[in-house]
Amino acid sequence: MAPIAASRQQFDEIPTVVGIFSAFGLVFSVSLFAWICCQRKSSKSNKTPPYKFVHVLKGVDIYPENLNSKKKFGAYDKSEAKNKSAMPKNSLHFDLEKRDLNGNFPKTTPKIQSSPDLENLSPKHFAEKKKDSVSPDGLKSITSLSSEDKQDKLGTLFFSLEYNFEKKAFLVNIKEAHGLPAMDEQSMTSDPYIKMTILPEKKHKVKTRVLRKTLEPAFDETFTFYGIPYSQIQDLTLHFMILSFDRFSRDDVIGEVLIPLTGIELSEGKLLMDREIIKRNVRKSSGHGELLISLCYQSTTNTLTVVVLKARHLPKSDVSGLSDPYVKVNLYHAKKRISKKKTHVKKCTPNAVFNELFVFDIPCEDLDDISIEFLVLDSDRGSRNEVIGRLTLGSSAEGTGGEHWKEICEYPRRQIAKWHMLCDG
Known part of the structure; x- marks a missing residue:
């Protein structure tokens, strides 16, 4: 009977030991969790909020989508970047010291400026460049406009074309537009943006961002189209549709620009061009089918x-x-x-x-x-x-x-x- 009583006493002590170890384990886990939370909270309070602003609108590559971000937004060449006016590095970051007591940034009215490329170029330079690079059939001579023609004038679109032979990519840079008509009669201004399509297949369709309340929009956006052989460039046609954004109804069509690429040589480098915006020409047949x-x-x-x-x-x-x-x-x-x-x-x-x-x-x-x-x-x-x-x-x-x-x-x-x-x- 004595051995049986001793073994029973040992079994009675096991739950007590297990309970003590469980209590210690629970206290240790709670303490460790509380310490980790305190460390994370202190590290977050010491960090500066990530107010870095990346300007992704200047140079958007459309194809292919599987490229990394460096290639996707590197639409400008180094030679073109050197010619642009130097911009301070701090201009791409928000100034944290200018915030008010509520942590908000003061509102500033955006000022639309013309593209730096066009400020340094005179109209004579555009005419000379086009004359050397483009056939006379694809261009219109610049003539003085009468007062009646100026009333019907829908503005001028400035853009550039380039072909990258290493990447087999076709680059179109929509720079700016001048002299657009006012589509909003109350504010006497427009909210313009541009849609571009490569014809005749209509596979490549892109559009710029909307610029609010301006008749002189400076887009300066580059679209890169991969997989287009240089031999096929002559068979393509660029169709620019200039529209004004309307929040409550269908967007207003300002006009269009149609550029056949036949006779345009891009082997010598970037080609700067400008075209007059004309009224939209929807070809309607006598019947509807x-x-x-x-x-x-x-x-x-x-x-x-x-x-x-x-x-x-x-x-x-x-x-x-x-x-x-x-x-x-x-x-x-x-x-x-x-x-x-x-x-x-x-x-x-x-x-x-x-x-x-x-x-x-x-x-x-x-x-x-x-x-x-x-x-x-x-x-x-x-x-x-x-x-x-x-x-x-x-x-x-x-x-x-x-x-x-x-x-x-x-x-x-x-x-x-x-x-x-x-x-x-």
Whole structure:
């Protein structure tokens, strides 16, 4: 009995020992955690807030995206940087001593200045440079403008072109614009920015930042396009669209500049150019094209099957002469839209083949209060999509739209297809 009692006494002491070690471990963990928190708090209080400001807008490389940040924003050459006026290093940092009691920085009105490259260059230098590097067919002579011409004048765009043979990159520097018209009648100013597209493929689309309340914007932004062989430069065309930002509605189009690169030699180095901004020239044809639609009404299931088949003879919606069409389908019940669908975008074609089927549930027993609207739009990544043409099918529709609707009501469960002329959007 004595050995059994001794072993039992030893087992009774084990929980006590475990509890003591657990208590010590808990106290040590809490103390260590509190010490780490105090160290982090003290280190944060001693650090200066990171108010470093990096100006990434001057020189944005577009392709490829997998480059590191050094290559991505190094759009200027060393030779060009030497010619620019020296800027103090502190200008890229906020001055912490100028903050007020609340820690805020005093507001200063930004002053738009012209690009340093253009301050040192006279108009004569621009004319001489263009004469040596560009063929006469691609340039317009500088002539004196009468008072009537100055009223219609939309301003001048200054830019430069360059080709980097080592990286096989095409560089476009949008410098500034002079003499833009005021698009805001109240403040008599504009909020300009520029969209640029390389035609004819429209693969490369870029735009500058918006400069507030100025008619003499200085952008000074460089866009670099990789993977464009020098032999293909002659076949390209640059399209600049000058717009004014509007917060509450669609941006106002000031004008455009179209630069065919045929005959322009970039082998000798950077080429400085300027062009007069002209009114936007949207090439509209006499018609808006045609759309082939197939409809089938299922009276038993009360559904309407719509097949968007083809579009042909679509008008030219921009200067490239090609559209990127797609069709948006809206179903209306008593003039209220109850459903919407859309097809995929077909790239660069006036004759698109969609072959896409949509099934709509009809909320009523007949089609008297039902109508379908087809909108053919031109897809544009940089701005709002423009309506190429419109088509409405229903009992109250005129022409082929009303005839097509009458046929599907008289012959349910039959797929009926018809070509329809698109009207103005």
